Amino acid sequence: MYNIFIDGREGTTGLQIYDRLSARDDLNILVLPEEKRKDVEARRECLNSADICFLCLPDCAAREAVSLIENPAVRVIDASTAHRTAEGWVYGLPEIEKGRRELIAAAKRVANPGCHATGFITLVAPLVKSGIAGADYPFVAHSVTGYSGGGKKMIAQYEAAERDIALNSPRQYGLTLAHKHIPEMVKECGLTHAPIFNPIVSDFYCGMCVTVPLYKNLLLKKLGVDDIRTFFAEYYATQNFVKVAEKESIPAYLAANELAGENYLKIYVSGNDDMINLACVFDNLGKGASGAAVQNMNIMLGIDETYSLV
Incomplete structure (x- = not known):
């Protein structure tokens, strides 16, 4: 079972990702209590305990979240604009060219498309x-x-x-x-x-x-x-x-x-x-945001990319 953390779960994209994943039996979603969701140390703990983190945050907050990750095994899917053209990040549109899906599968950092x-x-x-x-x-x-x-x-x-x-x-x-x-x-x-x-x-x-x-x-x-x-x-x-x-x-x-x-x-x-x-x-909100993020997660985990999307 994989640990998943959605940083910014209360936003439009975060809520949709949570709804798509909450019924799955192969995932354990790490959830912060309401009073802790903006607590930096609580977020740091969840970010470093997850196999994959979704960042559903404003750009500055997404960059901060990445800086809080110290565990080299943690993989990130950023739904913000912050890292879409950044070096070291794979752009998460698997259909766009031959080999892109394989790059996503191997990536530590994936930028979800706008x-x-x-x-x-x-x-x-x-x-x-x-x-x-x-x-x-x-x-x-x-x-x-x-x-x-x-x-x-x-x-x-x-x-x-x-x-x-x-x-x-x-x-x-x-x-x-x-x-x-x-x-x-x-x-x-x-x-x-x-x-x-x-x-x-x-x-x-x-x-x-x-x-x-x-x-x-x-x-x-x-x-x-x-x-x-x-x-x-x-x-x-x-x-x-x-x-x-x-x-x-x-x-x-x-x-x-x-x-x-x-x-x-x-x-x-x-x-x-x-x-x-x-x-x-x-x-x-689907292929343009949360659905694309879940598709990228499935690819990164080696799961059928359509799981929980069709």
Whole structure:
């Protein structure tokens, strides 16, 4: 039996990880009493007693938690942004390239991907790595997310009995084009410059749709819509949590909450003779956060990666 500690269990991601793991008989979850959950020494003891620690904390607190770990056998999955581009940490998106799953399996430190970044990298990295799009392609991406992505404070704002009328409408943010997920997008896709990224939060609890439009004439390989769809279907053919929609199943409207409660993501490829539209739909709390963390834990422990996720 493995000892698991979730530092930050009271947050949105931490609670979901706990819910996914609490019924498992192969894990012993170390739980601090309410009055001790911010006690540094109590946390230190749990962090050093665990086989795997999940860090569901703000960036600064996640860095502090890592500094408290003295036991070299302890392995860490960090759900914050703190270590996603840090040296010595493996980026935990196992589907993205051959050999990544093996790196995660052997890692002491795994950085769980950001939700927006999960969609963008799933769409863009294969194109760049396969030479279809150049590393200098001027990528633009739009991402619509449910309000749960903003954590407890935003959830409370959206679910308040009396709330700002502005919450009834989709709201674009990150207007300085410097969203915190951009560095991991650049690194994992091997880009020479940052994409223009427009995140939008909307009035539904969970779900996400990341869209990347492409000009065919700017691609290194002038592939059409059907060719790109076939490429993705073949690239992700063996993956448990990535599906590619067939041409006949593409709806007139893509709903960002289509896969709420699921742990897989679905890629839609559409467009016309000159332009291609790539869209990735998934649950921002599932494959975009807690589900991905549990998948990484399963891989690190040598367990079926789908355990407690399907």
